[in-house]
Amino acid sequence: MSRTPGRASALQPALPPTLADVAERAGVSRQTVSNAVNNPDLLRADTLTRVQEAIAELGYTPNRAARNLRTRSSQLIGLRFTPVQEGTANATMDRFVHSLVETTREAGYHVLLFAGDAVDPVAGYQDLLSSTAVDAFVVTDTYLGNPQATWLEERRAPFVAFGRPWEHPEARHPWVDVDGAAGTELATNHLLGRGHRRIAWIGWRKDSWIGEDRRSGWLRAMHARHLSTTGLASRVEDTVASGREASSVLLDEAQPTAFVCASDTLAMGVLQTLDERGLRAGRDVAVVGFDDSQVAQVVPRGLTSVRQPLEEVAVHIVKALEGLLTTPAVVGPGVLLAPTLALRGST
Amino acid sequence: MSRTPGRASALQPALPPTLADVAERAGVSRQTVSNAVNNPDLLRADTLTRVQEAIAELGYTPNRAARNLRTRSSQLIGLRFTPVQEGTANATMDRFVHSLVETTREAGYHVLLFAGDAVDPVAGYQDLLSSTAVDAFVVTDTYLGNPQATWLEERRAPFVAFGRPWEHPEARHPWVDVDGAAGTELATNHLLGRGHRRIAWIGWRKDSWIGEDRRSGWLRAMHARHLSTTGLASRVEDTVASGREASSVLLDEAQPTAFVCASDTLAMGVLQTLDERGLRAGRDVAVVGFDDSQVAQVVPRGLTSVRQPLEEVAVHIVKALEGLLTTPAVVGPGVLLAPTLALRGST
DNA sequence: ATGAAAGCGCTAACAT
DNA sequence: ATGTTAGCGCTTTCAT
Numbered sequence: 251m252s253r254t255p256g257r258a259s260a261l262q263p264a265l266p267p268t269l270a271d272v273a274e275r276a277g278v279s280r281q282t283v284s285n286a287v288n289n290p291d292l293l294r295a296d297t298l299t300r301v302q303e304a305i306a307e308l309g310y311t312p313n314r315a316a317r318n319l320r321t322r323s324s325q326l327i328g329l330r331f332t333p334v335q336e337g338t339a340n341a342t343m344d345r346f347v348h349s350l351v352e353t354t355r356e357a358g359y360h361v362l363l364f365a366g367d368a369v370d371p372v373a374g375y376q377d378l379l380s381s382t383a384v385d386a387f388v389v390t391d392t393y394l395g396n397p398q399a400t401w402l403e404e405r406r407a408p409f410v411a412f413g414r415p416w417e418h419p420e421a422r423h424p425w426v427d428v429d430g431a432a433g434t435e436l437a438t439n440h441l442l443g444r445g446h447r448r449i450a451w452i453g454w455r456k457d458s459w460i461g462e463d464r465r466s467g468w469l470r471a472m473h474a475r476h477l478s479t480t481g482l483a484s485r486v487e488d489t490v491a492s493g494r495e496a497s498s499v500l501l502d503e504a505q506p507t508a509f510v511c512a513s514d515t516l517a518m519g520v521l522q523t524l525d526e527r528g529l530r531a532g533r534d535v536a537v538v539g540f541d542d543s544q545v546a547q548v549v550p551r552g553l554t555s556v557r558q559p560l561e562e563v564a565v566h567i568v569k570a571l572e573g574l575l576t577t578p579a580v581v582g583p584g585v586l587l588a589p590t591l592a593l594r595g596s597t
Numbered sequence: 598m599s600r601t602p603g604r605a606s607a608l609q610p611a612l613p614p615t616l617a618d619v620a621e622r623a624g625v626s627r628q629t630v631s632n633a634v635n636n637p638d639l640l641r642a643d644t645l646t647r648v649q650e651a652i653a654e655l656g657y658t659p660n661r662a663a664r665n666l667r668t669r670s671s672q673l674i675g676l677r678f679t680p681v682q683e684g685t686a687n688a689t690m691d692r693f694v695h696s697l698v699e700t701t702r703e704a705g706y707h708v709l710l711f712a713g714d715a716v717d718p719v720a721g722y723q724d725l726l727s728s729t730a731v732d733a734f735v736v737t738d739t740y741l742g743n744p745q746a747t748w749l750e751e752r753r754a755p756f757v758a759f760g761r762p763w764e765h766p767e768a769r770h771p772w773v774d775v776d777g778a779a780g781t782e783l784a785t786n787h788l789l790g791r792g793h794r795r796i797a798w799i800g801w802r803k804d805s806w807i808g809e810d811r812r813s814g815w816l817r818a819m820h821a822r823h824l825s826t827t828g829l830a831s832r833v834e835d836t837v838a839s840g841r842e843a844s845s846v847l848l849d850e851a852q853p854t855a856f857v858c859a860s861d862t863l864a865m866g867v868l869q870t871l872d873e874r875g876l877r878a879g880r881d882v883a884v885v886g887f888d889d890s891q892v893a894q895v896v897p898r899g900l901t902s903v904r905q906p907l908e909e910v911a912v913h914i915v916k917a918l919e920g921l922l923t924t925p926a927v928v929g930p931g932v933l934l935a936p937t938l939a940l941r942g943s944t
Numbered sequence: 945a946t947g948a949a950a951g952c953g954c955t956a957a958c959a960t
Numbered sequence: 961a962t963g964t965t966a967g968c969g970c971t972t973t974c975a976t
Contacts, residue, residue, distance in 0.1 A: 282962055285961090313953050313954070314728045314730040316952070317953080319953080319954070321968090333692070334688070334691055337891075338891065339895050347678065364702065364708075544892055545891055545892045548684065615968095616970065627948095628971080631970070635971080639946085640945070663968070664971080666954085667951085667952055951970100951973105959963080959965090960961100
C-alpha cells in the first residue's frame with residue numbers, strides 16, 4: 251500500500267505504474283495483465299480489451315529490471331567499442347554499429363557499449379558477463395589472435411563474431427565475415443578490365459590474417475591472367491605514411507600502373523605519393539582502396555574502394571544471436587558475405 | 598536449496614554464485630556480504646577479509662538485474678545513435694561516443710545505444726524512459742529545434758545535452774557545448790596572420806543555429822580588422838557538391854584567397870574546386886574546415902580544421918549526469934568549451 | 945558490527 | 961481462461 255501512482259507531489263515525479271496498478275484498474279489479477287502483455291492469446295477477447303485499456307490509460311510499460319531479474323535476460327547485447335584511430339581512414343566500426351543498433355532493435359534488443367581495457371582486453375567482457383548485464387556479445391576485433399573469442403568460448407558465453415576464427419578452425423561459435431579475397435579480386439579484375447597489367451599490392455604485415463586474405467584475392471586475379479606479381483607487392487603498417495612510402499618505392503622499382511590496397515588508409519598514402527609527383531589518380535595511375543570510408547567518398551575525384559555489406563553483416567549476426575539465445579541454443583555455420591566495389595574517379 | 602552452484606552439469610552452465618552462496622561460505626549473513634561490497638567500512642577488518650576471500654573464491658559479481666530492481670537504477674545512459682551520413686566528412690559522433698563510453702565507465706555507467714525512429718524522434722526515448730531501462734540520456738542532435746530536449750524536460754527525465762538550447766534560453770537542463778564562433782574566429786585569425794585579407798565563408802543555411810554561430814566567428818575576426826565581408830559569404834546545404842559549387846562561384850565573383858568552412862564536408866568541396874582548376878590548396882588558396890574529421894587528417898597535404906575537444910565534452914557531460922543522478926539533483930550552468938585548430942597543409 | 949525481515953516488479957509453475 | 965503462490969537476487973529498514 252501507500253503507493254499512489256499519479257498522486258506524488260509535483261516535486262517528486264510519480265513512480266511509474268506497475269502490473270498491480272493495471273490489474274486493480276482492470277479488475278483482474280496481476281498474472282492476467284502479464285499474460286495480456288506477453289501472451290495475449292491466452293486471454294478472452296473482452297478481458298484483453300479491458301486490460302489493454304487500463305494499460306493505455308495508465309501509460310504502463312513493464313519495468314525492465316524486474317523482468318530481467320525474473321527472466322534472467324537483459325535484452326542487451328554487449329559490444330566493445332574501439333576508438334577510431336586518428337590519422338587513418340578506418341571507420342568500419344561506425345557504420346557497423348549503426349547497422350547493428352538498427353537490426354537488434356527489430357529483434358527487441360539494445361546495444362550496450364563498453365570500453366576496452368588497454369591492458370586486459372578481456373576485463374570488460376568479464377564484468378558484464380559475470381554480472382549478467384548482457385545476454386550476449388558481438389565480438390568485432392578478431393584480427394589479432396582474438397583472445398576474447400577463445401575466452402568467451404571457454405566460458406560458454408554466448409557471442410557471435412564479426413570475423414572468421416582464422417587460426418581456430420575448430421572453433422564452434424557462430425561468425426559472420428566478409429570475403430576480403432573476393433573484394434580484392436573484384437578490384438583487381440576491375441583494373442584488368444580497364445587495361446592495367448602491372449597492378450601492385452600494398453597490404454599489411456604477414457601476421458595479419460585479414461591482410462593475407464585480401465592479398466590472396468589480388469594474387470588470384472593476377473595469376474588467372476598469368477600475370478607476374480614479382481616485385482609488385484609490399485607489406486607495411488596500416489598508416490598513411492606507410493602507404494605513401496610503399497607506393498613511392500614500388501613506382502620507382504616496378505613501374506605499376508595501378509595499386510590495390512588493403513585499406514583506404516594505405517590508398518590515401520598512394521594518393522599522397524601521386525600528388526607529390528604531379529601524377530593524377532585515375533588518369534596516370536589507378537588506385538583502389540578497401541572499406542569505402544568517408545574519405546574514399548569525399549576525396550577530390552573520389553577513391554574507388556571495396557565496400558563491405560555491413561548492413562547485411564548485422565542482419566546475419568542478429569540472426570545468429572537469436573539462435574544462440576533460444577533454448578536449446580542453435581548454432582549455424584559461419585556466414586561469408588561478398589563485398590562490392592564502389593567505383594569512383596581514382597580508376 | 599537445490600541451488601548447487603558449480604555443480605550444474607557441463608551441458609548446462611552453472612548459475613553464477615549469489616550473495617547467499619557467498620554468505621554461506623563466509624559464515625555470515627547475506628546482508629553482511631552486501632555491506633562488504635557496498636559499504637566495506639561497516640565491517641570489522643577480519644570479517645571483511647573473510648567475506649572478500651569467499652567472494653574471490655566463488656568469483657562472485659553482484660547480479661545487475663537484482664540490484665537494478667532494488668535500487669531503481671540501471672547504471673545505463675541512453676544515447677540515440679545516428680548514422681554517419683554517407684558522402685559527407687562528418688564523424689563527430691564516432692569520436693564523441695568513444696569518449697563518452699570511456700568516461701561513463703570511469704563513473705560506473707555504461708552506454709546504451711538506441712536507434713532513432715525516423716518518423717517519431719521521441720519514440721526511442723519514450724520506451725527506455727517508461728521501462729526505466731536507463732537512468733538518463735545524453736542528447737546530441739540539438740541542431741534542429743530539438744524536440745527531444747523539450748519532450749524530456751516536460752517529463753522531468755534526466756538528461757544532458759551536447760549542444761546549447763539555442764532557441765530555449767529559458768531551458769533549465771544541463772548542457773555542454775563547444776564554442777563554434779571561437780573556432781572559426783581562431784581559423785580566420787590564423788589566415789589573417791598568414792597575410793590573407795579576402796577570406797570567404799561557406800556555411801549552412803540561415804535556419805541552422807550552429808551554422809550562424811560559426812559564421813559569427815568569421816565575421817567577428819574580419820570586422821576586428823575592419824575588413825569588408827561583402828560578397829564573401831555563402832550559405833548552402835552541408836554537402837561536398839554544395840561546397841564545390843559555392844567555392845566556384847565565390848572564386849569567380851569575389852576572388853578570395855582563403856576559405857573558412859562550417860564543416861570539413863564543405864571544405865572538401867572547396868578542395869574539389871581547386872583540384873578542378875589546377876590550383877593547389879595551401880599554396881594558391883588556403884582552406885580551413887571544421888571538425889577535424891579523418892578526411893581532414895588523411896587527405897593529401899592535409900586539411901587545416903577546427904577540432905572540438907570531445908574528450909573534454911564527455912567529461913563535463915558525465916559530471917553533469919552525476920549531478921543529475923544524485924538526490925536531490927544538482928543542475929549546474931551550461932558549459933562552453935573552446936575548440937582548437939589542427940594545422941595542416943591546406944593553409 | 946552483524947542479522948532478520950520485507951519487498952522492489954515481474955513471471956514460471958501450478959491450481960482452479 | 962483466470963487466479964494463487966512463490967521467488968528471481970538484491971538492498972533498505974530495523975533489530976540486536
